[in-house]
Amino acid sequence: MPMNSEERTALCQLVDALVEGRGTEEDVRRLEELVRTPEGRELYIEYVLLLGELHWGTGGLLDVPDPRMRAEFSAITADACEKECSADRVKITRRLLAWGLAGMATALSLCVVLLWRWHAFRQWETTPQQGSQVATCVGIFEADFETPGYTVGSPLKSGDVVRLRSGLAAWRDRHGTTWTLEGPATLQIDEAQGVTLGAGRIVVQLAPGCHDFLVKTPHARVVDRGTSFAVEVTSKATCVHVLAGKVALQLPRPDGEAGRELRKGEAARVGPDGRVVTIPWHGDRFWTQIPKKGSVTAWRYLALHDPHIWLLADFEQETAALYDRTSGRTCAVLPVRMRGTFSDVSAQWEVGYGGQSQAARAMRATRDGNSGGLGWQSEEPVIFPTRFTAEIIFRFDGWPDESPEAVGSLLATRQDADRCGFLLAAVPSETGHPSEATLVHLLSATENWAQTRGRLIAGHWYLGAVIVRIDRDQNRSHISTYLQDLTAHGKLEKVFDGWVSGTVPSGPLGIGKGFDARLAHAYPFPGAIDEVCFYNEEMKEESIQRRADFLISHATPAGAIPLPNQTPEE
Amino acid sequence: MPSRTQGQNEDRNEVFVRLLAGIQRRLFLYVMVLVADPQEAEEIVQDVSVVLWQRFEDFRPEEDFFRWACGVARHEVMKHRQRSARAARPFSPEFLEQIADHAVSVVETADERREALRECLHELQPHHRELLNQRYFQQMSTEQIAQLRGKSVEAIRRMLHRIRMAVLKCIQQKLRTAEEAA
Numbered sequence: 084m085p086m087n088s089e090e091r092t093a094l095c096q097l098v099d100a101l102v103e104g105r106g107t108e109e110d111v112r113r114l115e116e117l118v119r120t121p122e123g124r125e126l127y128i129e130y131v132l133l134l135g136e137l138h139w140g141t142g143g144l145l146d147v148p149d150p151r152m153r154a155e156f157s158a159i160t161a162d163a164c165e166k167e168c169s170a171d172r173v174k175i176t177r178r179l180l181a182w183g184l185a186g187m188a189t190a191l192s193l194c195v196v197l198l199w200r201w202h203a204f205r206q207w208e209t210t211p212q213q214g215s216q217v218a219t220c221v222g223i224f225e226a227d228f229e230t231p232g233y234t235v236g237s238p239l240k241s242g243d244v245v246r247l248r249s250g251l252a253a254w255r256d257r258h259g260t261t262w263t264l265e266g267p268a269t270l271q272i273d274e275a276q277g278v279t280l281g282a283g284r285i286v287v288q289l290a291p292g293c294h295d296f297l298v299k300t301p302h303a304r305v306v307d308r309g310t311s312f313a314v315e316v317t318s319k320a321t322c323v324h325v326l327a328g329k330v331a332l333q334l335p336r337p338d339g340e341a342g343r344e345l346r347k348g349e350a351a352r353v354g355p356d357g358r359v360v361t362i363p364w365h366g367d368r369f370w371t372q373i374p375k376k377g378s379v380t381a382w383r384y385l386a387l388h389d390p391h392i393w394l395l396a397d398f399e400q401e402t403a404a405l406y407d408r409t410s411g412r413t414c415a416v417l418p419v420r421m422r423g424t425f426s427d428v429s430a431q432w433e434v435g436y437g438g439q440s441q442a443a444r445a446m447r448a449t450r451d452g453n454s455g456g457l458g459w460q461s462e463e464p465v466i467f468p469t470r471f472t473a474e475i476i477f478r479f480d481g482w483p484d485e486s487p488e489a490v491g492s493l494l495a496t497r498q499d500a501d502r503c504g505f506l507l508a509a510v511p512s513e514t515g516h517p518s519e520a521t522l523v524h525l526l527s528a529t530e531n532w533a534q535t536r537g538r539l540i541a542g543h544w545y546l547g548a549v550i551v552r553i554d555r556d557q558n559r560s561h562i563s564t565y566l567q568d569l570t571a572h573g574k575l576e577k578v579f580d581g582w583v584s585g586t587v588p589s590g591p592l593g594i595g596k597g598f599d600a601r602l603a604h605a606y607p608f609p610g611a612i613d614e615v616c617f618y619n620e621e622m623k624e625e626s627i628q629r630r631a632d633f634l635i636s637h638a639t640p641a642g643a644i645p646l647p648n649q650t651p652e653e
Numbered sequence: 654m655p656s657r658t659q660g661q662n663e664d665r666n667e668v669f670v671r672l673l674a675g676i677q678r679r680l681f682l683y684v685m686v687l688v689a690d691p692q693e694a695e696e697i698v699q700d701v702s703v704v705l706w707q708r709f710e711d712f713r714p715e716e717d718f719f720r721w722a723c724g725v726a727r728h729e730v731m732k733h734r735q736r737s738a739r740a741a742r743p744f745s746p747e748f749l750e751q752i753a754d755h756a757v758s759v760v761e762t763a764d765e766r767r768e769a770l771r772e773c774l775h776e777l778q779p780h781h782r783e784l785l786n787q788r789y790f791q792q793m794s795t796e797q798i799a800q801l802r803g804k805s806v807e808a809i810r811r812m813l814h815r816i817r818m819a820v821l822k823c824i825q826q827k828l829r830t831a832e833e834a835a
Contacts, residue, residue, distance in 0.1 A: 095814065095818060095821075096814065098689060099813075099817075101689040101690065102689055102691065115745060115747075115748045118748065118752065124751060124755060128686055128756050129759070129821060129824075130821060131685055131686045131689055132685070132760065133770070133817060133824065134691070135682040135685035135686070135694070136682065136766070137785065137789040138691040138789060139678055235791075235793055235794075235797060236787065236792065236797070255792075291673065291674065291677055291702065292670060292674040292677075
């Protein structure tokens, strides 16, 4: 049975919804039904191809005249010239000859002018003139420009100087090469294939098939050989980290080193003296794309730029590390398999919250209660200040079995046999259902749990924040705890506010695990850990809320696709 | 002086880059048909490019490079579905089975379609072209366009949808005419 017009419209609207990220599982099922017939299949493919061509690159279709069109235009004018010339040859009289010759001269002049303009246009296209558009802004994030006017979609022209005070901004040229700038930065656009970075950080990602993109700095020239790379410029040096492929590092000083080629995973520093020094690769610390609201990367950007940021573990590399922003050092975060755990448990990684980051699994064994499973622990002890805040993005997977005595530790420390610190842990809820949990604190082995109003549901991602103020004289700590259900688009709620006995001992930091009274590893958390962040300050609720807002995209959940509405809205 | 092996490797590099550059757009379009998500399609195409390079030694010159790449792409789409929470609403394997083979032959005509698309875009009214320009070349979101034009997001979505449907109809017409003329 052929499709009616409503079905055809519905099919295309369903495709629109999916392509724009608004589609639901129900929409997918409806679309699959409509595509069962050959006609539906044909329409689906043709419509998606249309959307694909538009997404691939409309510039060549809409704005820049096509070479064939230019050729056609030239052919049309040449044809017109020819017709004018030949029409005058039909009747040869002195007058006609005069007019004919005049006509020919005019037509020839017109052809010459048009050809000259076409040639000039071709040169313009291949060698952009001063002030011609080189790229388009494709994203900004928390960006503060010295000169306003940079928005998504705004053009960047050769000769422009971008002064980005803070935040991130990205541009893409018509070939698809993208550069992402991190402020504070100053960037001058030299030409279609080159920029001068006066200060700041930039990541250049070349479109396939492109190469020789040039980044000039006060200390060196970085020429790309078809790849992606990061450059950081300070007053003292230029540092280059190659993310993929290779680059040629050229030095402007004739008495310095000739230059060097760097490959993926290599980094080098060039100072004012022209000396090239190999440095540790830290390409992972550059922003290669604009974070999107509703993603961990957006949250992480804000966290890293908070003046009180102290420790961060993001689990993006498969060897996790705790990065200390105050000292610049990192210490490893190692997986710990608990004794009594079945032997096939090893470190696992999975997609984190929002699908744009990586998370580490913490696992709970189904036997031996609290002493079997896998968690993570810092290799070196952490020394906690009197006031600090811990944030953690995690997913709770439910208890493997019903166990009223289960404890799953999210963040814990240990100092000795008696002093343990469960900064944040989960215990079964009052209902005892395996898919539920309650958040608790415990800073003294001789005390009961301090129970919060924070409830966890299996399968949900959460942001947890624990604000701690230690009173060592009274051997107690004031804790304020916040929880936000990210999966349910919930609000940030304060679930605990009060004093608990005990202080936070310095020692190895357990992430997704704790420690028991016999100094053994215990209390694995059933779930995944995406990010852990510590600030050396009692953060205000507004700060936590601001970062939390960037974890929720506030996208309106897609409902049923409406029937076609023919009312014009132009 | 480069060694013979180095010269051969450079030739192989050049051949691969030339072949890949020649199919990249069509490969993206093919993957787009399988996932209906341009960002996911871009990610998958990058993965496919790496796999194609890694397996380039297995490629026989008498084969069609595009079709060979499509086979790799189908496999990478399945792998990506399993790995990525972004593909939270993936198509069923049956759906992929239905469209994957047919999509290859349709995408092979992409150059003719692109030419028809170019002509159809130039036949649009200027303010419709401008709207497409803002959405696809300047990569503004529908929300940004709505704000710029003082209209609701839903109105902009409907306008874009009608313009796309009109362009699709135009393309189909041009291709039919070309086929009849041939």
